[in-house]
Amino acid sequence: MIRMESVTKRYPDGTVAVDRLSLDIPDRAITVLVGPSGCGKTTTLRMINRMVEPTEGTILLDGEDLQRLPVTTLRRSMGYVIQNAGLFQHRTILDNIATVPRLLGWGKARSRERAAELMGRVGLDASLAGRYPYQLSGGQQQRVGVARALAADPPVLLMDEPFSAVDPVVRKGLQDELLRIQDELGKTIVFVTHDIDEAVKLGTMVAVMRTGGRLAQFASPADLLSDPADAFVEDFLGADRGVRRLSFFPSAGLELVTDAVVPLDAPAARLAASGAPYLLVTDPDGRPLGWGEPRDLIAGAIVPEGLLPYGRPFVPGTDSLRAALDCAVLSPTGWAVAVDADGRVSGVVSQQAIGEAIRSAHAAGRGDVAEVAEVAP
Ligand SMILES: Nc1ncnc2c1ncn2[C@@H]1O[C@H](COP(=O)(O)OP(=O)(O)OP(=O)(O)O)[C@@H](O)[C@H]1O
Ligand SMILES: [Mg+2]
Secondary structure, eight states: OEEEEEEEEEOTTSOEEEEEEEEEEOTTSEEEEEOSTTSSHHHHHHHHTTSSOOSEEEEEETTEEGGGSOHHHHHHTEEEEETTTTOOTTSOHHHHHTHHHHHTTOOHHHHHHHHHHHHHHTTOOGGGTTSOGGGSOHHHHHHHHHHHHHTTOOSEEEEESTTTTSOHHHHHHHHHHHHHHHHHHOOEEEEEESOHHHHHHHOSEEEEEETTTEEEEEEOHHHHHHOOSSHHHHHHHOTTHHHHHGGGSBSTTOOOBOTTEEETTOOHHHHHHSOOSSEEEEOTTSOEEEEEOGGGOOTTOOOGGGSBOOOOOBOBTTBBHHHHHHHHHHSTTSEEEEEOTTSOEEEEEEHHHHHHHHHHHHHHHHHHHHHHHHHOO
């Protein structure tokens, strides 16, 4: 939908903010621009809605040169969210969100109705509608900013470090909310951040930019973590990219051990049969209670309070290998507990077995890369 072809921006003082940038920004997905301060992220974003005009190169929207589209038409098709939300301080929350519909001549009642609907969508309580921006927390203001950008239902959303001014907990909430909204609405989102974790979490595609406005790498988060293009990208990704990459491997293939799982009322024979160093005891519904060593568990007299905690279980099929590994690392026995969507135990898996799965997943990942390299000229 949005294609940048060798776009350069040179400001009047000679600063090259963006240098021959080519990007194919996919439809109905989140594309993240990430890179150090001053690398040209904001300039790139502003060239997409023509708040800044490129010096050289072409930007196409649905195949049409942006230069040929009237700026007003263009801006209406693109919502814009900035850091600190940039709200109108003298307008109520509801009127802030209704701004663009009002400008488009929707009429007061319909605009406000739309604004109220959007408050719900971004997780704002209706009771906040009559307040002014200064009467809201930073996180709430950001939600208003997102709602305002969505108000006229534009196909494109441009977001410039929208969540960087709030604390990590609020930030995680806003990120999850954005992913949920995106699942429902399927916008084409260009999202700027300097936080690589945010980029990897939100991006379908991630463009890593380097100082001087040059593109260092454009790839999916999984490919970025497995194959950084050069030392700059690798350094920017940080030290634990190997562990973070595990987020992209499913835990579904882990082989679960079931004979180390015993019900509270297990007979003596069951307690002796397994050979596992620890047994996971479950309640009558199959939910985990805790771990015990076989020699400490007496048939008919297992005391739930005497068991070791089972930690945080993972859900195979939903959770990643990273989540499974985390469960095993946090478990006092070194074994992770797998549960189904209802929280019933489906089996347990050792740290060692997870380690083996990680090794084969990495090997398979490398195999794919090798195959691609073979066909490429
Ligand atoms: N109006 C301007 N005139 C001259 N230089 C500018 C102008 N706007 C930005 N620049 C320069 O262009 C470069 C890119 O700026 P830009 O704002 O796009 O960076 P950024 O990646 O968004 O940085 P940050 O992460 O700090 O927001 C910087 O060197 C900046 O100083
Ligand atoms: Mg910026």
